[in-house]
Amino acid sequence: MNVDGINSGFVLDHITAGKGMEIYKALELDKLDCSVAVIQNVKSTKYGRKDIIKIDCMIDLNFDNLGYIDRNITVNTIKDGKLIDKRHISPPKVLVNILRCKNPRCITSTERGVDHIFKLGEGKDSVYRCVYCESDHKEITL
Numbered sequence: 001m002n003v004d005g006i007n008s009g010f011v012l013d014h015i016t017a018g019k020g021m022e023i024y025k026a027l028e029l030d031k032l033d034c035s036v037a038v039i040q041n042v043k044s045t046k047y048g049r050k051d052i053i054k055i056d057c058m059i060d061l062n063f064d065n066l067g068y069i070d071r072n073i074t075v076n077t078i079k080d081g082k083l084i085d086k087r088h089i090s091p092p093k094v095l096v097n098i099l100r101c102k103n104p105r106c107i108t109s110t111e112r113g114v115d116h117i118f119k120l121g122e123g124k125d126s127v128y129r130c131v132y133c134e135s136d137h138k139e140i141t142l
């Protein structure tokens, strides 16, 4: 793990190649004062190609958002130049108002003010389904 240039902050590793910018936007990293580096298309022995994001400050990371966009991410926490925590992100079980149900007959489309709630099914290749109409979202998009 190369933590060069990071004093205290995070290195998001093993991001699926091409998703780095999506995560950058989803976490609103452009609004931070500290330096943020998005490194794209890095060669990885484990996953082929990957993206890496380095954040040189301590922020409140939204891990649910991360796990929803990309299930492969490893979050490394760095303090005083040392790796103090490494965790694998797992996708959140429930998403509230992140995905929108596209079924025109779903209650979330016909009624106003209904929360869009999706639940993750069981199993490795599980998908998020709308809790009202069971519509699924195979492709994870924002």
Ligand SMILES: [Zn+2]
Pocket (backbone or CB within 6 Å): 101, 102, 103, 106, 107, 108, 130, 131, 132, 133, 134, 135
């Ligand atoms: Zn629905």
